[in-house]
Amino acid sequence: ILDRVRNKALHAKIVSAQEAAELIKPGMNVGTSGFTPSGYPKAVPLALAERMKEHPFKINLYTGASVGPELDGALCEVNGIDKRMPYQTNKLLRTLINSGEISYSDLHLSESAQLLRYGFYGKLDVAIVEACAITEEGNIIPTTSMGNTASFVQQADMVIVEVNTSQPLELEGMHDVYVPLDPPHRLPIPIVKANDRIGTPYIPCTPDKIKCIVPCDITDKTRPFGEISEADHKMSEYIIELLQDEVKKGHMPKNLLPLQSGVGNVANAVISGFVDSDLKDLSVYTEVIQDGMFDLIDAGKLNFASGTALSPSPDGLKRFYENIKEYRKHLLLRPQEISNSPEVVRRIGVIAMNTAIECDIYGNVNSTHIMGTKMMNGIGGSGDFARNAYLTCFFTASTAKNGLISSIVPMCSHVDHTEHDVDIIVTEQGLADLRGLAPRERAREVINKCAHPDYKPMLMDYLERAEAATKHAQTPHIIKEALSWHEKFMETGSMK
Numbered sequence: 001i002l003d004r005v006r007n008k009a010l011h012a013k014i015v016s017a018q019e020a021a022e023l024i025k026p027g028m029n030v031g032t033s034g035f036t037p038s039g040y041p042k043a044v045p046l047a048l049a050e051r052m053k054e055h056p057f058k059i060n061l062y063t064g065a066s067v068g069p070e071l072d073g074a075l076c077e078v079n080g081i082d083k084r085m086p087y088q089t090n091k092l093l094r095t096l097i098n099s100g101e102i103s104y105s106d107l108h109l110s111e112s113a114q115l116l117r118y119g120f121y122g123k124l125d126v127a128i129v130e131a132c133a134i135t136e137e138g139n140i141i142p143t144t145s146m147g148n149t150a151s152f153v154q155q156a157d158m159v160i161v162e163v164n165t166s167q168p169l170e171l172e173g174m175h176d177v178y179v180p181l182d183p184p185h186r187l188p189i190p191i192v193k194a195n196d197r198i199g200t201p202y203i204p205c206t207p208d209k210i211k212c213i214v215p216c217d218i219t220d221k222t223r224p225f226g227e228i229s230e231a232d233h234k235m236s237e238y239i240i241e242l243l244q245d246e247v248k249k250g251h252m253p254k255n256l257l258p259l260q261s262g263v264g265n266v267a268n269a270v271i272s273g274f275v276d277s278d279l280k281d282l283s284v285y286t287e288v289i290q291d292g293m294f295d296l297i298d299a300g301k302l303n304f305a306s307g308t309a310l311s312p313s314p315d316g317l318k319r320f321y322e323n324i325k326e327y328r329k330h331l332l333l334r335p336q337e338i339s340n341s342p343e344v345v346r347r348i349g350v351i352a353m354n355t356a357i358e359c360d361i362y363g364n365v366n367s368t369h370i371m372g373t374k375m376m377n378g379i380g381g382s383g384d385f386a387r388n389a390y391l392t393c394f395f396t397a398s399t400a401k402n403g404l405i406s407s408i409v410p411m412c413s414h415v416d417h418t419e420h421d422v423d424i425i426v427t428e429q430g431l432a433d434l435r436g437l438a439p440r441e442r443a444r445e446v447i448n449k450c451a452h453p454d455y456k457p458m459l460m461d462y463l464e465r466a467e468a469a470t471k472h473a474q475t476p477h478i479i480k481e482a483l484s485w486h487e488k489f490m491e492t493g494s495m496k
């Protein structure tokens with residue numbers, strides 16, 4: 001790694017992962033790089049987990065978002081996490097959150113760095129950062145994600161850098177690092193289009209702040225996508241049809257507005273769906289850059305994608321590395337505070353497309369909690385985009401668990417995105433356009449367009465009885481019955 005550590009004096013700080021892990025003490029607040037299984041540190045967390053196995057202790061772990069198995073997975077296996085923020089997707093971590101072992105702060109991803117800077121998560125003791133290289137000045141060149149790393153480096157008492165030689169040096173120049181000042185000194189974020197550069201291509205740091213440097217060659221453990229299902233295809237078709245119609249009506253320019261799409265199969269199916277459409281000159285202002293976006297670049301339809309992380313499948317990552325010289329002309333990674341900035345999202349008029357666990361008839365959306373109590377993943381960036389986008393869309397299959405659960409319910413068992421934020425709901429049954437509608441009109445649109453035929457009559461019956469019971473109140477509900485569908489599922493295993 002000597003050629004990647006360009007400040008020769010820093011060569012003296014190169015140590016083993018075990019030596020670096022010794023610096024981390026019980027109860028410390030540790031901030032790491034990483035966003036989705038991309039660009040997270042690997043060697044030091046594995047060594048830390050080994051230490052915890054022999055002498056059990058816990059740390060508080062703050063990241064950009066979810067991270068790979070060498071970090072969340074390894075630390076959970078030794079029960080080494082006390083507090084965790086701001087997002088996760090790890091199975092064991094989820095179990096520990098839902099059994100009360102881990103205190104989990106589920107945060108809007110754009111807000112997590114500033115909440116730390118404001119002091120609500122204590123003083124950051126250590127930042128552990130995966131880097132492609134360190135410059136002569138001590139600045140850090142990140143790898144496949146930006147996340148919260150720049151703020152962690154700024155705030156931490158000491159910085160441990162993992163220089164990962166599996167990450168290509170061509171990543172240098174693909175980042176745009178800008179950390180806003182905090183109120184009352186904050187200035188407008190000067191982004192007016194996806195490809196605007198406003199910061200530095202490195203994370204500002206100094207040689208003395210770098211406590212030690214650890215060589216690592218463990219690769220990002222990105223995850224494969226599932227097969228694109230018939231339902232995913234249908235949802236993709238409905239949304240593309242809507243967008244084409246928006247262009248015809250003059251609501252959007254021919255090349256649309258900047259696209260944002262969440263993680264997972266539906267999101268990837270939707271983006272891939274654009275490849276076969278006649279839409280072109282597209283731009284993306286999003287959080288995660290997935291395989292579908294490489295397809296769009298290859299098809300010559302995507303001019304530019306701004307995000308905070310690459311989150312491709314293993315095949316997608318290989319494809320990115322092999323064609324990095326071409327792809328890097330079209331891609332930029334920013335801190336999540338900027339990629340998800342409400343200010344920028346509102347200004348440039350993003351089309352936000354995220355996935356729901358359940359939606360209610362009035363348009364409220366639950367993205368995080370199963371049956372209102374158990375954490376699935378977290379709100380992630382969905383709220384940053386949903387509240388502020390030009391057009392806010394949510395996708396969900398109309399049923400879950402082989403039809404035993406209706407994803408369209410009288411009342412959401414937990415609300416992440418309110419009726420005031422949601423414009424469009426899409427299931428494989430159809431697309432409900434809630435713009436301009438009042439609650440009782442929205443309910444009919446959602447039931448008629450999105451509910452599964454098995455549940456449609458039950459939902460309509462509920463709505464009509466709720467209207468009668470409340471004498472047509474603004475948002476009719478029979479309070480005693482509103483969550484009875486969930487109660488019934490928990491008691492009988494079916495909402496039917």
Ligand code: 0RQ
Nearest residue numbers: 262263264354355356357358367377379380381382400407
């Ligand atoms: O459970 O895994 O036990 O089978 O929920 O559901 O249908 O596989 O959908 O993987 O796309 O995840 C909202 C969780 C959807 C995700 C959510 C059960 C279902 C299954 C997963 P099993 P699917 P997906 C940018 C934006 C929030 C963060 C976000 C998410 C499991 O998209 O975390 O949007 N979003 N970030 O069986 C009970 C229901 C259910 C249900 C599904 N109605 N009731 N269980 N399930 N519907 C990304 C970032 O921020 C990084």
